[in-house]
Amino acid sequence: MKEITVAVIGSGSTYCPELVDGFIKARKTLKLKRIVFMDIDERKRTIVGNLCLRMLKNARIDCEAILTDDLNEALRGADFVVTQIRVGKLPARHLDETIPLKYDLIGQETTGIGGFFKALRTIPVLLDICARIEAICPDAWLINFTNPSGIVTECILNHTKVKSIGLCNVPINMLDDTREEAGGNAEITYVGLNHLSWITDVRFPNGENLLPAFLEKGFHTKVMENIQDDGFSMDCLRAAQGIPSSYLQYYYSRAAKLAHQKAEEKSRAQVCMEIEEQLLAMYSDETVVEKPALLDKRGGHKYSLAAVSLIDSIANDLRDTHVVNILNNGTLDFMEDNDAVEIAAVIGADGAKPIAIPKLQNEHIISLMRIVKAYERLTVEAAVTGSEVAAMNALMLHPLVGDWEKAHACFNEMKQAHQAYLPQFKR
Numbered sequence: 001m002k003e004i005t006v007a008v009i010g011s012g013s014t015y016c017p018e019l020v021d022g023f024i025k026a027r028k029t030l031k032l033k034r035i036v037f038m039d040i041d042e043r044k045r046t047i048v049g050n051l052c053l054r055m056l057k058n059a060r061i062d063c064e065a066i067l068t069d070d071l072n073e074a075l076r077g078a079d080f081v082v083t084q085i086r087v088g089k090l091p092a093r094h095l096d097e098t099i100p101l102k103y104d105l106i107g108q109e110t111t112g113i114g115g116f117f118k119a120l121r122t123i124p125v126l127l128d129i130c131a132r133i134e135a136i137c138p139d140a141w142l143i144n145f146t147n148p149s150g151i152v153t154e155c156i157l158n159h160t161k162v163k164s165i166g167l168c169n170v171p172i173n174m175l176d177d178t179r180e181e182a183g184g185n186a187e188i189t190y191v192g193l194n195h196l197s198w199i200t201d202v203r204f205p206n207g208e209n210l211l212p213a214f215l216e217k218g219f220h221t222k223v224m225e226n227i228q229d230d231g232f233s234m235d236c237l238r239a240a241q242g243i244p245s246s247y248l249q250y251y252y253s254r255a256a257k258l259a260h261q262k263a264e265e266k267s268r269a270q271v272c273m274e275i276e277e278q279l280l281a282m283y284s285d286e287t288v289v290e291k292p293a294l295l296d297k298r299g300g301h302k303y304s305l306a307a308v309s310l311i312d313s314i315a316n317d318l319r320d321t322h323v324v325n326i327l328n329n330g331t332l333d334f335m336e337d338n339d340a341v342e343i344a345a346v347i348g349a350d351g352a353k354p355i356a357i358p359k360l361q362n363e364h365i366i367s368l369m370r371i372v373k374a375y376e377r378l379t380v381e382a383a384v385t386g387s388e389v390a391a392m393n394a395l396m397l398h399p400l401v402g403d404w405e406k407a408h409a410c411f412n413e414m415k416q417a418h419q420a421y422l423p424q425f426k427r
Helices: 016-025 042-058 071-075 089-103 112-136 149-159 170-182 211-216 234-240 246-252 254-263 268-284 293-298 303-315 363-385 388-397 404-417
Strands: 002-009 030-038 064-068 080-083 141-144 163-166 187-193 196-203 320-327 340-348 351-354
Touching: 002 016, 002 071, 002 303, 016 030, 016 042, 016 303, 030 042, 030 071, 030 303, 042 064, 042 268, 064 071, 071 112, 080 112, 080 303, 089 112, 089 254, 089 268, 089 404, 112 141, 112 149, 112 363, 112 388, 112 404, 141 149, 141 303, 149 163, 149 320, 149 340, 149 363, 163 320, 163 340, 163 351, 170 187, 170 196, 170 303, 170 320, 187 363, 196 211, 196 246, 196 363, 211 234, 234 246, 234 363, 246 254, 268 293, 303 320, 303 340, 320 351, 363 388, 388 404
Parallel strands: 002 030, 002 080, 030 064, 080 141, 141 163
Antiparallel strands: 187 196, 187 340, 320 340, 340 351
């Protein structure tokens, strides 16, 4: 049994009990020596942290557990660092979701101009965390859940020396739903970028290909809790020739998504604020020693399974397969080596080794991945350097933005609204 020390950065997140629940369930293979819950929000750190402590005690997990706002203390001796931060918290997300609507642009926390500004706010903070990791625990693995996970991972892997893997709960849910539909031991090919991904092959070991039949009957995986489900038309699925992730609805049903957002009385961020306060009230009850079922309404289904199983694979050198965000390094011949992509990899003590993927012939997927990756590269450049030229070029390339007048006006308003969290643009 591997003994590990874990630092959770952003432990005030109401998702944190989900992570702790995962460690409790993995107790037969992972022994927590020390776990540190670090957050700069004292109220949430205390409420959420105390529930996590009660959960560990109730499960009779004998480990050192610490609540702190000191990043250096949290990183001391860490084998694994889990990042789940939200710079500007949910009020900043509300701005990401609502300001774009004034310009007839989709407002979403991980894609479009909303996701763009989340990346601009997040990357400087993650780079500071990485600098501390390099100085304090250089051998630690950084498991990043912070959105937009793919863009953040791209920045970390190309701009720091930290050993990092980006993670999302979308792939594990898509794969499980597809296996359930297949009704057997199907081999599944998953290709894409974070929140821009498809299942491109579903086959039994005997070679039988199930994908055409799945597309003909309009099968798609369950939509995440945080996304209004407009479905995918059968013609759309036939044209794309892949089973898309929930987030492709923003690309394939733009008008419907924009109409929904304009018609909603509350933004998703405001709904999450209400759910968060309900959760915090539950967490404050000292008789609560397990994660509440309400937590699943936040869209983090199987988050703990994805995170803890990845840590287990590294810690115990399991050499099993996970879909993660890592550098391409030749896996997809239509992407650059230093592009962060979301693909299957064998996970062991030395990290993630991409699994070879049959040459993709799908021009739709290839072209959409290339254009969104070009946007992601420019977003990282803008976040690191504060270049407004890079920022506007990124937005002009993004399929959900594109219009110069709308993009420029919205960019300026959002830059002003988020100025407290955009130090790179003050240089």
